[in-house]
Amino acid sequence: xxxxxxxxxxxxxxxxxQGSGTYWTLMFFLLTITLFPLGVGPEQAILGRIATGxxxxxxxxxxxxxxxxxxxxxxxxxxxxxxxxxxxxxEIIVLAKCTAHWITTGLPxxxxxxIMGMMLNMDPAGFLILAGGMLLGxxxxxLIGAIGASLTVGVRRGGVLLSLLVLPLYVPTLIFGVxxxxxxxNGLGAQPHLLLLTAMLLGAIALAPWASAAxxxxxxx
Amino acid sequence: MGAxxxxxxxxxxxxxxGRLVFQSLSFQVAAxxxxxxxxxxxxxxxxxxxxxxxxxxPAEGAFLWDDxxxxxxxxxxxxRITYAGHLDAVKPALSVTESLQFWARLGSKGDPPVxxxxxxxGLGAIADLPGAYLSAGQRKRLxxxxxxxxxxxxxxxxxxxxxxxxxxVDTLMGVISDHQADGGSAIxxxxxxxxxxxxxxxxxxxxxxxxxxPPS
Numbered sequence: 412x413x414x415x416x417x418x419x420x421x422x423x424x425x426x427x428x429q430g431s432g433t434y435w436t437l438m439f440f441l442l443t444i445t446l447f448p449l450g451v452g453p454e455q456a457i458l459g460r461i462a463t464g465x466x467x468x469x470x471x472x473x474x475x476x477x478x479x480x481x482x483x484x485x486x487x488x489x490x491x492x493x494x495x496x497x498x499x500x501x502e503i504i505v506l507a508k509c510t511a512h513w514i515t516t517g518l519p520x521x522x523x524x525x526i527m528g529m530m531l532n533m534d535p536a537g538f539l540i541l542a543g544g545m546l547l548g549x550x551x552x553x554l555i556g557a558i559g560a561s562l563t564v565g566v567r568r569g570g571v572l573l574s575l576l577v578l579p580l581y582v583p584t585l586i587f588g589v590x591x592x593x594x595x596x597n598g599l600g601a602q603p604h605l606l607l608l609t610a611m612l613l614g615a616i617a618l619a620p621w622a623s624a625a626x627x628x629x630x631x632x
Numbered sequence: 633m634g635a636x637x638x639x640x641x642x643x644x645x646x647x648x649x650g651r652l653v654f655q656s657l658s659f660q661v662a663a664x665x666x667x668x669x670x671x672x673x674x675x676x677x678x679x680x681x682x683x684x685x686x687x688x689x690p691a692e693g694a695f696l697w698d699d700x701x702x703x704x705x706x707x708x709x710x711x712r713i714t715y716a717g718h719l720d721a722v723k724p725a726l727s728v729t730e731s732l733q734f735w736a737r738l739g740s741k742g743d744p745p746v747x748x749x750x751x752x753x754g755l756g757a758i759a760d761l762p763g764a765y766l767s768a769g770q771r772k773r774l775x776x777x778x779x780x781x782x783x784x785x786x787x788x789x790x791x792x793x794x795x796x797x798x799x800x801v802d803t804l805m806g807v808i809s810d811h812q813a814d815g816g817s818a819i820x821x822x823x824x825x826x827x828x829x830x831x832x833x834x835x836x837x838x839x840x841x842x843x844x845x846p847p848s
Contacts, residue, residue, distance in 0.1 A: 489719025
């Protein structure tokens with residue numbers, strides 16, 4: 412457990428120092444969302460209707476941006492080999508790296524999402540559900556992303572390949588995240604969809620570290 | 633040597649990238665001794681170290697630790713070894729102290745004496761410098777400084793003297809001798825002569841496959 416905390420702390424520290432990755436992710440999130448009123452037109456009714464989907468899609472893309480460096484930096488400088496030999500199981504190491512990734516990208520995105528919704532004239536009744544769905548959904552993005560990142564860790568400029576692998580797997584999270592807000596605003600209740608997101612999160616915590624650790628071991632051979 | 637045998641490699645065959653690197657290689661490392669791997673470039677010194685570290689299973693053969701197969705107790709084996717390869721695992725954004733502290737804390741409980749280790753390796757004066765500004769030799773020293781804090785029985789060192797100056801090589805020899813005095817052992821791949829006691833030399837050349845094939 413202490414090894415887990417040391418690694419989380421180191422990764423957050425690295426993310427904060429190296430060109431403040433969190434800030435860039437948030438700026439990307441903001442810029443992508445501002446493009447939509449420019450592209451779709453300023454009509455408030457249309458923007459309000461697409462707002463949830465736009466915020467979620469932008470969050471998926473923003474979370475994915477930093478994924479390719481999740482393991483690659485450690486792989487290239489030899490840290491990953493030393494981590495693999497540490498007396499901490501590889502699965503815990505993956506989980507620690509995902510936690511740090513979520514704290515530096517997913518969590519800020521979730522917190523900023525109601526503000527982005529506001530920019531797009533989203534129904535204020537949906538703000539809390541959007542943020543709640545994001546809080547449950549963004550860790551899933553980090554965990555599923557870790558599988559793709561560990562599979563492509565040895566590929567130079569594997570970013571595009573990583574997106575191709577990971578984006579289809581993000582679809583369920585996107586669907587339930589968006590439906591939760593829609594149903595919540597329409598009075599049908601967001602709870603079932605948020606519960607499904609929770610189930611996905613628990614499933615991802617249980618399965619993704621194993622898949623990712625196995626892929627990393629293969630890549631270190 | 634007379635001491636008990638720690639690690640035994642039996643009839644090892646290594647295949648990397650579909651190419652046979654060496655075969656039918658056997659060796660022993662006794663407690664308190666050092667096994668020096670020698671051989672030309674590409675003869676499989678690094679590959680052998682990676683096999684011992686467990687990054688890759690041997691295509692054939694097995695490792696035994698105190699006569700028990702290593703494959704049965706992977707976690708225990710990992711805790712027994714400290715590996716220092718060609719890559720120095722130095723993060724540009726972490727200071728020298730932070731870097732060593734992280735690796736030391738990950739490997740052991742409590743608060744390891746990081747400052748002492750840095751002083752021993754001549755890194756005390758640059759303890760607060762970020763990794764990005766270190767020279768190749770300083771990065772190597774920082775990587776090897778982990779050895780001073782290591783409690784593992786077996787050290788795997790892949791060309792540890794590369795880019796080190798004379799005083800750092802002396803430090804390294806001192807650290808390895810202390811380790812030997814504590815009953816620890818090491819496998820070192822190197823091209824230089826090491827001033828160490830109780831060393832065995834294993835030349836990989838006879839086991840490499842190009843030597844075994846009849847000339848065409």
